[in-house]
Amino acid sequence: MARRKKIYEGKAKILYEGPEPGTLVQYFKDDATAFNAEKHDVIEGKGVLNNRLSEFFMSGLNAIGVPTHFIKRLNMREQLVRQVEIIPLEVVVRNTAAGSMSKRLGIDEGTPLPRPIVEFYFKDDALGDPLVTEEHIIAFGWASQQDLDDMVALALRVNDFLSGVMMAVGIKLVDFKIEIGRIWDGDFMRLVVADEISPDSCRLWDIKTGQHLDKDVFRRDLGSLTDAYTEVAKRLGVLPTNV
Ligand code: C5P
The missing domain is CATH 3.30.200.20 (Phosphorylase Kinase; domain 1)
Known part of the structure; x- marks a missing residue:
């Protein structure tokens, strides 16, 4: 190239x-x-x-x-x-309690949530990406109320799609993070999913065994990350040759 x-x-x-x-x-x-x-x-x-x-x-x-x-x-x-204008928020959707939600609220990992829960984190490495509320987002001008409503709708559509795709191959979508960007067409603005969607940004558990097939394998030293990601790719029929 x-x-x-x-x-x-x-x-x-x-x-x-x-x-x-x-x-x-x-x-x-x-x-x-x-x-x-x-x-x-x-x-x-x-x-x-x-x-x-x-x-x-x-x-x-x-x-x-x-x-x-x-x-x-x-x-x-x-x-x-x-190319998009990234909104400085990480949008997390959770179907099952795990990770920081379990820690913050004292809910056992694996507890099903009554409905998908959408959370926003302010993208700032120095602050460790803190959880923020819609009030913060509007008050500090990171997004408008309309953007927020659209972001929640977009995140829930992604959740429906990803949950279904993963379920079909025996994997539970516990939670995931997306980033959203703005694309301008003259005066017209639309929101699009940006960055990446991968096992780095999702929690994926084997439905039968509960085995972790995502970045928690690395975070928690649970074995080979390559093996976990390869398993996901294999089940979805997209295993690259010569990884
Ligand atoms: O750590 P936490 O439980 O808040 O993560 C929720 C989801 O968001 C997980 O799937 C995790 O992989 C993803 N995430 C991410 N990048 C971050 C924080 C969380 O992809 N900076």
Whole structure:
């Protein structure tokens, strides 16, 4: 590939200038981080798996009319995406109590929630991405009330789609995080799902055995992360060759 201008480098991905205005190339690294980057490792092949899995989820969403930034996969580690203005919030949807919700509220991991719960976290590494309320979001101007309503609707549509896809291959979607961006068409603005959807950003439990098939394998030292992600890709029929 031709040398490209780097726009941004994050913990697991790099964004380069794309071939057309309004596009970017998203490169998936092998780096795994947890606990606000306190824990770090390089896991060979993770980027290839996440590129392929994110392509699968994002193109599935596009196909059912849930807008995403995804245009097409370019190669084993890169995909072409629309450039968006990222809203500085992480949008988490939970179906089952786990992780920070279990810790914060003292609810046992694995407790089914009465309905999907949408939470917002302010994207700020220095602050450790704190949980925020809709009041904070509106008061500090991170999004309008209309944006918030649209973000919740978008997140719940993603939840319905992902839950169904995972259920069909014997995996429970416990929770996930998405990022949402704005795309402007003249004066018209629409919200799209951006960043990635992969086992890095979801909790996925085998329905029969309860085995973790997501980044908790790395966070909690539960075995091989590559094996877990490979299992997800295999079940979805998208296992890349030569990971
Ligand atoms: O840690 P917590 O329980 O709040 O995470 C909820 C979900 O959001 C998990 O699936 C986790 O992988 C994802 N997440 C993420 N990036 C973060 C925080 C959480 O992908 N910075």
